[in-house]
Amino acid sequence: MVDYDRLVPYGWTEAVANEYLPQLDPDRTPARIVRMDRSECDVATPSGPARATCTRDLTGLCTGDWVGLDSEGTVRQLLPRRSAIVRSSVSGRSVAQVLAANVDTVLICTAADGDVDLGRIERMLALAWESNAQPIVVLTKADAAEDIPLDVVRAIAPGATVLAVSAAAEVGLDVLTALLDGTVALIGPSGAGKSTLANALLGEEVFATNAVRAVDGKGRHTTVHRELRALPGGGTLIDTPGLRGIGLHDAAEGLSKTFSDIESLTADCRFTDCAHESEPGCAVLAAVDNGTLPERRLASYRKLAKENEYQAAKTDKRLAAEREKVWRDITKFQRRHYRARGHR
Structure with a gap:
């Protein structure tokens, strides 16, 4: 008999069961990916934590995915994602990279003790809204900030809650905890205090932390894997590595909500x-x-909309053809213009 209760701390609910059990192939056991490691992954199963092998035909698996395992502990099936945080690959190619799957709440972390980059927050909001999750903007390290621009950030985050917290001083954590729902993912740049906040929410030192460099105020990557953990009050948490590049990928709806x-x-x-x-x-x-x-x-708004359109054009042949036609028309006009002025 399958003991589904062991999956409850990792996000298994009656709604999840009703959605996924009918979709499981025969002789498959549901599991959730806790951490990816190339061709293998750590998973939560009805029998407890396990190490699973990923087949070559299942690519793009990520932390938070619900999957089907065979009797040998091999991932054979990816169950449909209810949500996903997706960015454009840092390689420059228009390839989607899933940062976390089946997320309900996205904590957008920005350090309040330095220059709060509004443009970066808007970019992360677009990713969060597009993922189909609820964003919360968290201004961390509030105890070290002289002036916290809460009203300024609230003005650029319509529809999202904006909070100032300090994990070190335990300020604002009770309010934040009350807002958490389901699976929570933390995103933000290195040095934003994501791992410190994650540890505070988990109630134990799970993730390694490092001090921000004093010379330039930048952080170092302390989280190198996306990892899912059960929260003590229910729900799950995914800590992610710091994001240096946050490219948009097919985020038209996310932009519309960010700039409503x-x-x-x-x-x-x-x-x-x-x-x-x-x-x-x-x-x-x-x-x-x-x-x-x-x-x-x-x-x-113009910058992000243009970037999103450009990325979409890379993967959409029709849009790419339209852009190419525009540039051909511009080139023809310039040539006619120069010929009219006597240039060759």
Whole structure:
């Protein structure tokens, strides 16, 4: 008899059971990936923790995935993901890299004791919203910060809760803990205090921590694997390595939610295809002019939208063809222009 109760600390619920058990192949046992290690992984099973082998035909497995194991302890089946945090590969190719799967809450961690990078927070919000999880922006190291820009960050995070916490001083952790739901993933740059916060939420020193370099204020990678742990109050937590590059990958919906203030303004633009550049009757530009929309926010919106479109064009042949046609037209125009001026 399968003891599913052993999976409960790792996120197994009645809803998960109802969704996945009918989809399991015969003679397969459900398990959740706790940590990936190339062709092998640590998994939580109804029989307890185990080491499993991954077959070559199942690629892209990641921490948080629910899978089906055979009797030999080999992963034979990937069950459908309910959510996934996905970024564009750091290789520069438009390849999706899944950071964590089946996540319900994303903690976007930024150190409050330094320069709070609003653009980076907006970028991580787009990833979080696109994942189908609920983002929470956490300004860490609040005890070491002279001024915590809570209102500024709240203004760029519509729909998301913004909190200031200090794991070291145990400030704000009770409020944060009350907001956690299901599987929680921590994302952010190195030095943001993710592992320290993870340890505080887990109630024990599970993940290694390092001090931030004083010379440049940057952190060092202390977490090198994505690892899932059971939270003492229920639910699970996934700590992730620091993100140096956070490329967008097919994140149109995430951008729309991140910049919902700008999206709502576009409904009042004179032209339905307004690019918010110099068109007459642009409600977005009017909001910048009257000071209700910061120019920095519009610039960030343009930058991320352009990046997302470019990444999508790499994988979408139709969009790629359209972009190529635009550049061909521009080149032809430039050539005609130079010929008209007597240049060869």
